[in-house]
Every structure is written in structure tokens, then in C-alpha cells.
């Protein structure tokens with residue numbers, strides 16, 4: 332396949348995406364990664380032709396209604412990952428390791444990641460953080476679990492950082508982030524998410540690494556882009572960061588559709604003849620007809 336052939340071309344024979352395949356896309360056709368949290372989400376993302384489906388811990392905010400991603404548990408992530416896995420996506424299926432599942436020890440990190448793979452069907456895991464995660468990442472890579480890194484604005488750090496803030500705007504912070512990126516590459520991650528990073532810094536990191544970077548709020552010069560599905564489809568009932576482009580307003584369409592159904596029910600227009608089941612044996616109706624004089628009409 333040439334570098335410019337879109338992998339999502341209708342009718343194209345599309346090969347299963349793997350972690351080494353994503354790794355090999357460095358400097359080639361830009362990668363697309365989208366979140367999904369359930370079976371229909373997985374089907375939609377895959378039918379559209381994304382390269383990577385991320386079962387992000389953003390499920391906490393956009394699906395489960397929690398305030399922060401730190402409130403989602405490993406069992407929740409396994410549950411949602413398994414639902415997406417049942418869509419049998421062509422896309423690589425990556426599951427986020429939730430907060431505190433990769434902090435205590437390399438052994439515990441491995442046990443938790445293995446549950447995402449064995450019980451959830453994940454084909455790779457993603458975890459947030461820089462140099463301090465190197466030991467954990469090495470443990471997973473040695474056990475042949477592909478790992479995606481995630482630095483910059485890491486939502487699990489919300490309390491330590493004092494909010495959700497763009498990272499790396501000052502020289503010292505930018506240097507530290509470049510060091511983190513290099514350390515993660517050295518530890519063996521196959522791709523690196525850069526979130527909430529000034530565009531020139533994301534470009535500089537992308538140029539220095541031999542693995543692909545996937546940006547979100549990190550400008551156009553990364554090797555790929557990732558968005559939260561509910562943000563891009565207009566299904567998020569919370570905050571929309573400035574980097575989100577809404578490609579649809581499905582909340583509005585959904586409310587309008589439900590409203591129309593309510594009106595149809597109220598005016599007796601739903602269900603129609605075609606939407607109702609009929610008796611095969613019309614004579615059987617006599618058996619269930621009400622005796623004359625009884626008044627048991629629906630609504631009485």
C-alpha cells in the first residue's frame with residue numbers, strides 16, 4: 332500500500348491494525364484514534380475506518396457522569412473494553428489503565444494490565460505519566476503487552492496539577508516533557524499521546540522520536556490525532572475543550588427524535604398498522620372478544 336492510500340477507502344481490503352503496525356506508521360499516513368466505550372461505539376468507529384479505538388478512562392466523564400477520571404475502577408474499564416471488543420474491530424483496541432492501577436509496583440501493574448487483555452480483550456494498554464512510569468512500562472513490555480504512553484495534560488493528575496492546564500509552555504517544563512518523551516520511547520512504548528501541549532513543543536517532540544505521536548490539543552504536527560467520540564459527535568453534556576471540533580450535533584438530533592416519538596404517541600399515531608403484529612387465525616379473535624356490556628377499554 333502506498334503512503335497516501337487512505338486505509339478507510341470504501342471497499343478497500345483492510346488489514347487488522349496491530350501495535351507494530353501503528354509503530355510503523357511513523358512519518359507516513361496520519362494515524363486516527365477515537366474513543367469508544369461500548370459495542371455500538373466500537374462498530375461506528377470501526378465502520379468509519381479509524382486506526383485505533385481507545386477505551387479511554389474518559390468513560391468516567393462522558394458516559395458514567397463522574398467528575399474526574401480518577402473515579403473509574405479497573406472493573407469498569409474491563410467491562411467497557413469487553414463491550415467494544417465484542418464489535419471485533421479491525422482497529423487496534425487500546426484500553427486505558429485507570430488511576431492507581433499502575434502506581435504501586437511493576438507486579439501489580441502487570442496483573443492489572445493482564446486483566447484488561449485477558450478479560451477485556453484489549454490488544455494494548457495506555458498509561459499516563461513520564462519518567463516515573465518507566466519501570467512499570469518495562470515490566471509490561473517484557474511481558475509482551477504493548478504500551479501506549481500519554482504525557483502533557485494528564486487528566487489523572489488533576490489534583491496534583493491544580494486543574495486541567497496546558498503543559499510545557501515554559502522552557503523548563505518543555506525540556507522536562509522532551510526528557511519524558513525520550514524516556515518513554517526508550518522504555519518501549521509503541522506510540523505516545525501528547526495532550527494539551529503547545530503546538531511547537533508537540534512538533535519538536537514528534538521530530539525527536541522514532542515512534543508516532545498522537546495529539547489531542549497538541550496542534551497539527553503530530554503523527555496522528557485522537558478525539559473523544561462524544562465530543563466530536565456533540566454527545567458530551569459537560570465541558571468542551573477548545574481543541575474539539577464538533578462534526579455532528581447528535582444530542583440535538585436525539586432529543587428531536589425522542590420528542591417526535593412522544594408527539595406521535597400522544598396523537599395516537601404510533602404504532603401504525605405496519606408496526607403492529609397481527610393474528611394468523613382471525614377466528615381466534617372471537618375467543619378473546621370481551622362479552623357485550625363490559626367496559627375494559629385501555630385507559631379506563
Ligand code: KIV
Pocket residue numbers: 366385386387388389390427481524526547557558559
Ligand atoms: O481517556 C481518554 O479519552 C484519553 C484521550 C483523551 C487520549 O486518554
